[in-house]
Amino acid sequence: MPKAKKSGPAPSSSSTKAFSIPNKLHRQSHNIRTKVALQSSKRKERFERKRLEAKDPSLREERMVTNIPATIESKRVWDETIEGAATEQEKAAEKAEGEAPSEAPGDGDDEAAALAAHEKAQAEAAEAAETEAMFPTLITPPTATVPPHILVTSSRFNHTHDQIEELATIFPNATYVPRPNDLSIKEIAKVAASPTSTDPETGEARKPYTHLVVANIEAKRVDSMTIIVLPAGPSFKFSLSNYVPTRRISGHGRPTNHIPELILNNFLTPLGKNTAGLFQSLFPQLPQFQGRQVVTLHNQRDFIFFRRHRYVFREKKESEKEVGHGLDTTRADGGKGMVGLGVRVGLQELGPRFTLKLRRVQKGIQQDVVWQWKAGMEKQRTKFNL
Numbered sequence: 302m303p304k305a306k307k308s309g310p311a312p313s314s315s316s317t318k319a320f321s322i323p324n325k326l327h328r329q330s331h332n333i334r335t336k337v338a339l340q341s342s343k344r345k346e347r348f349e350r351k352r353l354e355a356k357d358p359s360l361r362e363e364r365m366v367t368n369i370p371a372t373i374e375s376k377r378v379w380d381e382t383i384e385g386a387a388t389e390q391e392k393a394a395e396k397a398e399g400e401a402p403s404e405a406p407g408d409g410d411d412e413a414a415a416l417a418a419h420e421k422a423q424a425e426a427a428e429a430a431e432t433e434a435m436f437p438t439l440i441t442p443p444t445a446t447v448p449p450h451i452l453v454t455s456s457r458f459n460h461t462h463d464q465i466e467e468l469a470t471i472f473p474n475a476t477y478v479p480r481p482n483d484l485s486i487k488e489i490a491k492v493a494a495s496p497t498s499t500d501p502e503t504g505e506a507r508k509p510y511t512h513l514v515v516a517n518i519e520a521k522r523v524d525s526m527t528i529i530v531l532p533a534g535p536s537f538k539f540s541l542s543n544y545v546p547t548r549r550i551s552g553h554g555r556p557t558n559h560i561p562e563l564i565l566n567n568f569l570t571p572l573g574k575n576t577a578g579l580f581q582s583l584f585p586q587l588p589q590f591q592g593r594q595v596v597t598l599h600n601q602r603d604f605i606f607f608r609r610h611r612y613v614f615r616e617k618k619e620s621e622k623e624v625g626h627g628l629d630t631t632r633a634d635g636g637k638g639m640v641g642l643g644v645r646v647g648l649q650e651l652g653p654r655f656t657l658k659l660r661r662v663q664k665g666i667q668q669d670v671v672w673q674w675k676a677g678m679e680k681q682r683t684k685f686n687l
Contacts (some may be wrong), residue, residue, distance in 0.1 A: 311519075373602065375685045447586040451475035452493045452510040456517045457482050464523045465516045467546060467653055471596070471609065472514070472583050473560050486515060486529070490666050494532035512583060516541075526657070528579060534665040537579055539605070539657040547652030554611050554649040559592020560585050561609070566599040572672060573600065573687035576659060594651065600687050605657040610648045617645045659687065 322328040354361040369375075453469040455462075459478060468479040480489070493510040500507050513529040523544060531537045532687050547553050563584045568577035593613065599606045662672040678686065 314380075315329060372434070373683055378681065378684045381653045396501065448474055449511045449583055450508055451512045451583065452489075453477045453514045453516065454480040456480065456515065459518045459665045461518050464544065464546070465518075468514075468516060468523065468526075470556060471607075471653075472512075472560075473585055475514075476630050480515075486527075487512075487666050489513065490529055507578060525660070528583070528584065529666055530579070534668070535671070536661075536663040536665070536667050537576065537659065538661040540660050543652055544655040550650055550652045550654065552649065553652050556594060556609065556611075556651045557592050557595055559589040559598045560587065561592065561594040562588040562590070564595060564597040564599075566597070568600050568687055570685075570687060572659075572662070574660075576600075576605075576687060581684055603658060603687050604683050605659070605687075607653075607655050607657065609651045609653075610653055613647045613649070615645055615647055621645060 311662070320328075321635075322331060350360075350364075354364075360506050370598060449472070451472045453465060453468075453472070453475050454477070455465050459465075459480065462477075462479065466477050469475045490513050493513055495509055496507040498507055499505060510531055514530070515527040516523045517525040517527070519525075523541050525538060525540050527536060527538045558592055561584065563581065565577045565580060568574055578596075584596065592611075594609070597606075597608045599608070661675045663669060663670050672686075674686075678684070
């Protein structure tokens with residue numbers, strides 16, 4: 302019985318001709334000629350486009366607006382059924398699509414704009430209430446003056462202290478205490494939240510700790526970190542990877558005791574905002590700008606990158622471009638940067654550097670699981686949790 306032929310797309314003429322050439326050397330030379338001709342035509346198109354855009358710059362602006370590369374972030378899918386809810390912009394866009402157009406211009410446009418603004422304010426208030434209801438202990442007022450008091454400890458039977466001591470220097474007003482082998486995390490949290498001993502130096506009662514940070518050691522390396530808000534939780538567990546100590550960073554500086562500035566990037570969902578609120582509660586909200594130190598926590602595709610720098614302002618060199626050059630061609634400066642500013646910013650990394658990933662969120666001190674990372678969550682690469 303003859304076999305059925307497989308149906309498929311018809312091959313191109315060039316590929317058909319290449320496969321029909323029996324001689325190997327002739328077939329190779331044919332493929333090279335085809336590739337060179339294709340590259341030559343593309344090069345000719347590039348030079349022609351460059352010549353036309355030099356005469357008419359508006360052609361380049363139109364091309365840059367339409368020719369936007371597709372990325373995973375631009376294809377992001379917002380899941381409204383779990384913590385990863387849609388942003389306020391998408392909610393407002395959906396409501397605007399469902400609204401009927403106004404009957405007449407003038408007052409109708411004003412009423413529609415007022416209605417849209419009112420609905421947007423209601424959506425923002427509802428999302429803020431949802432975020433606060435999830436973990437009210439993470440919502441701190443912007444004028445809070447009570448500095449955090451952090452206790453840093455390790456897992457049981459730990460004999461590696463260098464990395465944990467270095468991690469403790471990240472948080473202002475943090476104390477590292479090696480963990481006793483006979484105490485559980487709940488017992489340590491209970492003692493840290495309501496200490497009964499006195500300070501031997503001052504003789505006064507010890508201040509209660511506001512946070513407990515537990516660094517887990519595996520193979521003499523920190524592989525995870527649990528942050529607990531005292532006294533009633535919640536608990537956040539992060540996996541820690543790509544740890545680079547300060548001594549291995551080329552040209553690193555030495556941090557001072559000044560309170561750093563805090564930068565939180567790209568925390569968009571309610572779960573992400575709660576995670577950002579956790580990091581915000583670890584640092585005092587009154588930074589000391591004279592120290593010129595800044596801590597950055599940048600979230601990208603649910604990976605949180607930690608960096609610590611010291612910045613300095615200096616004069617711009619003649620060979621350097623202006624600040625903001627090439628960032629946005631639609632701005633008033635046309636993408637040429639802020640002409641006449643004459644100031645540049647230099648950065649010196651202080652270290653350490655590492656990457657965090659949220660694995661579990663629990664209410665209280667390691668009690669009910671509110672959210673937990675699962676391997677199936679990464680099946681769709683365009684869906685993120687933070």
